[in-house]
Structures are given as C-alpha cells and as structure tokens.
Amino acid sequence: MLSGLVEALAGDGGRLSLLSRRASSSTVGDGFDCDYRDDAGFAAALGAAVAKSGPPDLAVAWFHTLKIAAPRMLAQAVRGRMIQVLGSAMGDPAHPDRLARAAAIADGLPDCALRQVVLGFRMETGGSRWHTGAEISAGVLEAIAADRPLTVVGQIAPWSAKPGG
Numbered sequence: 001m002l003s004g005l006v007e008a009l010a011g012d013g014g015r016l017s018l019l020s021r022r023a024s025s026s027t028v029g030d031g032f033d034c035d036y037r038d039d040a041g042f043a044a045a046l047g048a049a050v051a052k053s054g055p056p057d058l059a060v061a062w063f064h065t066l067k068i069a070a071p072r073m074l075a076q077a078v079r080g081r082m083i084q085v086l087g088s089a090m091g092d093p094a095h096p097d098r099l100a101r102a103a104a105i106a107d108g109l110p111d112c113a114l115r116q117v118v119l120g121f122r123m124e125t126g127g128s129r130w131h132t133g134a135e136i137s138a139g140v141l142e143a144i145a146a147d148r149p150l151t152v153v154g155q156i157a158p159w160s161a162k163p164g165g
C-alpha cells in the first residue's frame with residue numbers, strides 16, 4: 001500500500017532505506033530484509049541501514065501491531081520525524097486512548113518527532129469503501145508535507161459508516 005510513497009521518496013534525491021521481509025527485491029533504495037516481529041533480526045537490519053546511510057531524518061512506519069519491540073527501536077534511531085501509519089481502528093472514537101498509547105513509542109525521545117496518520121475510509125454514493133494503495137500513498141505523502149501531529153486519510157467519522165460497519 002505504500003509502494004507509491006516509496007517511489008515518490010526515492011525521487012527526492014535523498015537516501016532511502018527499506019526494511020521488510022522482501023526489501024532487497026525493491027528496485028529503488030537500499031533494501032534490508034527482516035521480519036519486524038523478530039527483535040534481533042529487526043535490530044540487525046536497522047543497524048545495517050543506519051551504518052550505511054546514517055540515522056533517518058524521516059521514517060515512515062507501518063507495523064501491524066505495536067506489541068513488538070520494533071516500533072520503539074525505530075523511534076530510538078530517528079533524528080527527525082517519524083510518521084506512524086495506523087489502521088482505521090486506531091481512530092475509532094469509542095477508544096480515544098488508542099492514539100495516545102500508539103504515540104508512547106516515542107516517549108522520552110526528544111530527537112523523534114512523532115506524526116500519526118490514521119487510514120480511514122471513503123464515502124461514495126451508495127456507501128463507503130477502503131482506500132486503494134495509491135490513495136494511501138498519496139495521503140501519507142500529503143501528511144508528510146503538511147507535518148500535522150495527526151492526519152486522517154479520508155474519514156473515520158461517523159465510525160458506523162465504515163465499510164461493513
């Protein structure tokens with residue numbers, strides 16, 4: 001879903017490191033293969049990326065769960081901004097504590113300025129739908145440029161209008 005964002009960032013003239021299980025197959029940037037659920041593997045990949053290109057001044061992070069060590073490890077490495085991409089449920093108005101708990105990964109880290117991006121949904125005639133990958137990439141790119149503490153791509157209210165909701 002973030003491949004369009006990766007291509008846009010690759011074109012901005014800076015250095016780009018990619019960390020995922022199949023990152024080395026990417027045609028842009030420096031890929032470091034790792035599973036973010038494997039603490040040691042993620043630490044090694046992040047260390048290799050930092051050794052090659054220095055601490056990230058912009059990190060875009062998508063993790064399926066925050067109950068792992070990787071998000072905090074990444075926040076500790078950042079010297080600039082960390083864009084934390086979050087699923088729709090994180091913006092559910094019935095659980096206002098979720099965003100604060102997600103932001104805790106950067107607690108006590110003055111060098112890591114956290115920005116949160118919640119992936120909402122789109123209303124269209126006849127109902128709602130989830131975003132396409134291209135829409136998500138464009139939304140995150142806009143959030144990076146706007147530099148708000150919190151961006152919702154699309155909408156999360158009314159929560160009852162979400163697809164299948």
Ligand SMILES: NC(=O)c1ccc[n+]([C@@H]2O[C@H](COP(=O)([O-])OP(=O)(O)OC[C@H]3O[C@@H](n4cnc5c(N)ncnc54)[C@H](OP(=O)(O)O)[C@@H]3O)[C@@H](O)[C@H]2O)c1
Nearest residue numbers: 001019020021022023034035036037088119120121130131
């Ligand atoms: N709100 C909306 O409108 C909307 C729309 C679309 C998707 N979404 C949500 O966004 C999420 C992402 O969807 P997606 O289709 O892009 O699939 P995905 O399977 O979450 O993959 C996203 C990226 O994460 C990497 N990744 C996944 N698991 C990993 C792991 N254990 N370790 C390291 N890297 C890992 C993948 O690369 P590798 O496979 O190379 O590791 C890929 O680069 C889904 O949870 C979906 O529900 C929301």
